[in-house]
Amino acid sequence: MNEVVAFWILSVIAVFGALVAVRKRNLIHGVFALLVFFAGLSGLFLLLLAEFIAAVQVLVYIGAVGILLLFAIMLTERVTGDDDRRVTSRGWFWGLVVTAAVFVVLLLPAIQQLPPPKAAQTIDPSVKELGHKLMNPYVVTLEVLALLLTAALIGAVTAAQGVRMPKEEDSPE
Amino acid sequence: MTLHHYLILAALLFCVGLMGAFTRRNAIVVLFSVEIMLNAANLNFIAFWRYSENPALLHGPLFTLFAIAVAAAEVAVGLALMIAVYRHFKTVDLESMDTLREE
Numbered sequence: 001m002n003e004v005v006a007f008w009i010l011s012v013i014a015v016f017g018a019l020v021a022v023r024k025r026n027l028i029h030g031v032f033a034l035l036v037f038f039a040g041l042s043g044l045f046l047l048l049l050a051e052f053i054a055a056v057q058v059l060v061y062i063g064a065v066g067i068l069l070l071f072a073i074m075l076t077e078r079v080t081g082d083d084d085r086r087v088t089s090r091g092w093f094w095g096l097v098v099t100a101a102v103f104v105v106l107l108l109p110a111i112q113q114l115p116p117p118k119a120a121q122t123i124d125p126s127v128k129e130l131g132h133k134l135m136n137p138y139v140v141t142l143e144v145l146a147l148l149l150t151a152a153l154i155g156a157v158t159a160a161q162g163v164r165m166p167k168e169e170d171s172p173e
Numbered sequence: 174m175t176l177h178h179y180l181i182l183a184a185l186l187f188c189v190g191l192m193g194a195f196t197r198r199n200a201i202v203v204l205f206s207v208e209i210m211l212n213a214a215n216l217n218f219i220a221f222w223r224y225s226e227n228p229a230l231l232h233g234p235l236f237t238l239f240a241i242a243v244a245a246a247e248v249a250v251g252l253a254l255m256i257a258v259y260r261h262f263k264t265v266d267l268e269s270m271d272t273l274r275e276e
Contacts, residue, residue: 022193072252095195116175152246156253
């Protein structure tokens with residue numbers, strides 16, 4: 001019973017946060033709505049007994065990605081969106097149509113009336129076993145991921161730094 | 174709660190993200206939307222894991238962990254590109270970045 005109530009509350013929080021994040025004109029408000037969405041999803045992960053993933057969600061998404069998005073917004077343009085320019089793209093109507101079509105297609109398997117599988121009630125080996133699994137069968141994946149993160153770090157710094165023109169060094173200042 | 178509840182919720186969240194990616198002009202909002210879609214996919218992974226035959230194998234959390242790491246790399250590179258694009262075009266409006274389209 002408690003689980004059902006928690007599921008509905010967290011679902012409403014997540015869907016509402018996502019909708020506000022996507023529709024809001026003011027980008028900063030949008031980022032905060034996105035953080036609400038991430039928090040709601042983290043609660044859903046807790047409900048599904050994946051407590052380590054819930055903690056990672058809070059650390060990585062709310063902590064790092066949120067701050068990164070805020071900085072990127074403040075480094076680029078118009079934060080508040082107070083002017084009269086359209087926020088929607090030219091093809092927004094067809095975008096909505098395609099979105100509705102995708103939603104219907106995603107829900108199509110629901111008409112098959114498959115018997116719902118049972119949930120595991122307790123899952124005892126959680127974080128410790130996750131660490132062992134990362135070391136034993138998945139160590140290559142872990143290393144590739146470390147390489148990817150390093151490459152992304154270097155790439156992000158290089159891309160954000162911009163190209164230095166040789167003229168700048170020649171110009172007398 | 175059955176698996177279906179979680180799957181329908183994930184489909185709904187995915188479609189909210191898809192709607193944002195299709196209907197907004199600001200490139201940073203499109204990046205938000207991609208994040209929302211990735212998170213909906215992660216919710217699917219975790220739900221299928223919880224309702225699987227053998228959850229002790231921990232396939233769901235491991236895959237989600239890797240997906241979160243890749244998504245973090247993606248958002249860092251994406252925002253760096255956005256800043257580079259802003260420096261070049263002085264805007265992050267997707268409809269004014271049409272240099273490749275020869276009129």
